[in-house]
Amino acid sequence: MELEELRKKIDQIDARLVELINERAEVVVEVGKFKRRSGSVPVYAPDRETQVLSKICELNKGPLPDKTLVAVWRELMSGSFFIERPLRISFLGPEGSYSHQASMKKFGQSVDYLPLADIRGVFDEVARGQCDFGMVPVENSSGGGVVETLDAFLETRIMICAEMEMPIHHNLLAKCRLEEIEKIYSKPEVFAQCRNWITENHFEGKIITEASTARAAELAAQSDNCAAIGSSLAGRIYGLNVLYEKIEDKPDNVTRFLIISSRDTPKTGDDKTAIVFTTPHKPGALFDVLGVFDKYDINLTRIESRPNKTRNWEYHFFADINGHKTDENIIKALEKLHDRTIQVQILGSFPRYTGETD
Structure with a gap:
C-alpha cells in the first residue's frame, strides 16, 4: 500500500x-x-485497577508492548475519575519532585494535584478529607527507609491502599553549558547517590544542598550559571535542559511509594499487609514475634525499626507480610501478636506490587 x-x-x-x-x-x-x-x-479502587490492567496485559497479542497499553489505560482511568468525580492527590512537593512524577504515573493527567511542603502535610490533608489520596515515599533501594513517612503512620490513623515502585534517575539540569556551571543544587541524598559523577567532573566544591530536587530546579532556572540534579519532569516544568541523563552511581536505583487513604483495599488474591508493633524491652521479645509469623506460615517481606519517642530503648517495628488481613492465618497470627507485644496496629492491606502493570 x-x-x-x-x-x-x-x-x-x-x-x-x-x-x-x-x-x-x-x-x-x-x-x-x-x-x-x-x-x-470509592472512585479509585486499587483492586479494580489491578484487575483491569492485568486483563489488558493478558489480552495484548502485540506488536505493542504491555507497558504502552498500560499507559494508555491509566490515562483512560484518569479521565474516568474526572467524569465520576475529580480526585485530589497530595504529594511531597514542589511540582517536579519525584513524588510528583510518581503521582502522575499512577493517577494520570486528569486529576487535581496538591504539592505540600512535607510528608506529614500529605497525611494531614488526607486525614482532613481535603485530598482523596496521598503519595508518599517509604524506602529507597540505595538510601533505605524514609523516617518521616514511618513516623507519620505512628501519629495518624491513615491507611495504605496501594503501593508502587519507580526507578529514580537523576539528571543534570541547566540553561547553560557544562563548563559554565558555577553551582549545582540538589538534596543531600541525591548528591550522595551521584558521588562518582560529581567527583569525575570535579564539581565537589560547587554543590549546594536544598530541601528538594524540585526546589533545586527552581533555583537553577533563576540563574544562567547554575544547575540542578533532579527529575526530567522538573526540567520540563522549570524550563531546564537535560545536560546529562542518569548520572546516579547505581543505575537500578528504585524508590517504593505508598498510596495512602482513609481506607485500605478489598482482597485481590495477591496482597500484602503492613503492620506496626511494639515489643516489650526484654530478651527474646522480637524473636517471639518472628516465631508467630513462622508458625502461621507467613512470609515477612520487610521489617524496619523506629525508636519510641516517649520511652527510651523501646522500639516500633514496621513490617510487611504477604497476604490480606482477612486471611485466616493472618487473623490468627495477629491475635497471637497481641499477647506478645505492647501494641500492634494494621496499617492496611493492599495489592502486592509486581511491576507487571507498569
Whole structure:
C-alpha cells in the first residue's frame, strides 16, 4: 500500500477508537451514578485497577508492548475519575519532585494535584478529607527507609491502599553549558547517590544542598550559571535542559511509594499487609514475634525499626507480610501478636506490587 493509503487507514482506525473510548466513557458515567447512589464505593479502587490492567496485559497479542497499553489505560482511568468525580492527590512537593512524577504515573493527567511542603502535610490533608489520596515515599533501594513517612503512620490513623515502585534517575539540569556551571543544587541524598559523577567532573566544591530536587530546579532556572540534579519532569516544568541523563552511581536505583487513604483495599488474591508493633524491652521479645509469623506460615517481606519517642530503648517495628488481613492465618497470627507485644496496629492491606502493570 502507498503511504497515503496507510495514513487513511490509520485515520479510519483512529475514528473507531475515539468512538469506542467515548462509548466506554458513557458506561463510566453510569458507574459514577451507581457509586454516588451507594455512597460506599470509592472512585479509585486499587483492586479494580489491578484487575483491569492485568486483563489488558493478558489480552495484548502485540506488536505493542504491555507497558504502552498500560499507559494508555491509566490515562483512560484518569479521565474516568474526572467524569465520576475529580480526585485530589497530595504529594511531597514542589511540582517536579519525584513524588510528583510518581503521582502522575499512577493517577494520570486528569486529576487535581496538591504539592505540600512535607510528608506529614500529605497525611494531614488526607486525614482532613481535603485530598482523596496521598503519595508518599517509604524506602529507597540505595538510601533505605524514609523516617518521616514511618513516623507519620505512628501519629495518624491513615491507611495504605496501594503501593508502587519507580526507578529514580537523576539528571543534570541547566540553561547553560557544562563548563559554565558555577553551582549545582540538589538534596543531600541525591548528591550522595551521584558521588562518582560529581567527583569525575570535579564539581565537589560547587554543590549546594536544598530541601528538594524540585526546589533545586527552581533555583537553577533563576540563574544562567547554575544547575540542578533532579527529575526530567522538573526540567520540563522549570524550563531546564537535560545536560546529562542518569548520572546516579547505581543505575537500578528504585524508590517504593505508598498510596495512602482513609481506607485500605478489598482482597485481590495477591496482597500484602503492613503492620506496626511494639515489643516489650526484654530478651527474646522480637524473636517471639518472628516465631508467630513462622508458625502461621507467613512470609515477612520487610521489617524496619523506629525508636519510641516517649520511652527510651523501646522500639516500633514496621513490617510487611504477604497476604490480606482477612486471611485466616493472618487473623490468627495477629491475635497471637497481641499477647506478645505492647501494641500492634494494621496499617492496611493492599495489592502486592509486581511491576507487571507498569
